[in-house]
Amino acid sequence: MKPLIIPIQNEYSEAAIDLILNIQQKEFNVPITIQDQPDLLNIKDFYHAGGGGFWGAFVNDELVGTIALIKFNEKEAAIRKMFVKKEYRGKEFSIAQKLLDTLIQYAKENEIDDIYLGTISKLEAALRFYERNHFVAIEQELLPEKFPLMKPDHVFRHLPLK
Incomplete structure (x- = not known):
């Protein structure tokens, strides 16, 4: 059962919201709602339009994983929405690995030199x-000025691609 990883747009918003909110709220008790994540209501404009991307992992036509890249300046981007159904x-x-490999390949092809992410401990x-x-770990104070901070995030990582 090989997962299919493809770029997804707004037609998958509802499936992505179901998958992500379920994991955030029910599995990890993160106090976050769809109102805190309006990006999921417009994947196309929020991720793709700015030079980033949003990918879904499908098994038997079911969305079982997501990962997104938000480009926040010419050479830097942030990983968002990395979730895989339990x-x-x-x-x-290896869905998480395949999603991350897809994102990194896209970043390299699009001349993004640094990838950052925020998460919770x-x-x-x-x-x-x-x-x-x-x-590698990076302190919040050392993140690029335009890094798109999410409210619950307090642990940060950096991957230099060059």
């Missing part, structure tokens, strides 16, 4: 995943 996590499917498996993929 049943599809781990090495058996509670997401320990995610932090280990990013470390395995050569992301």
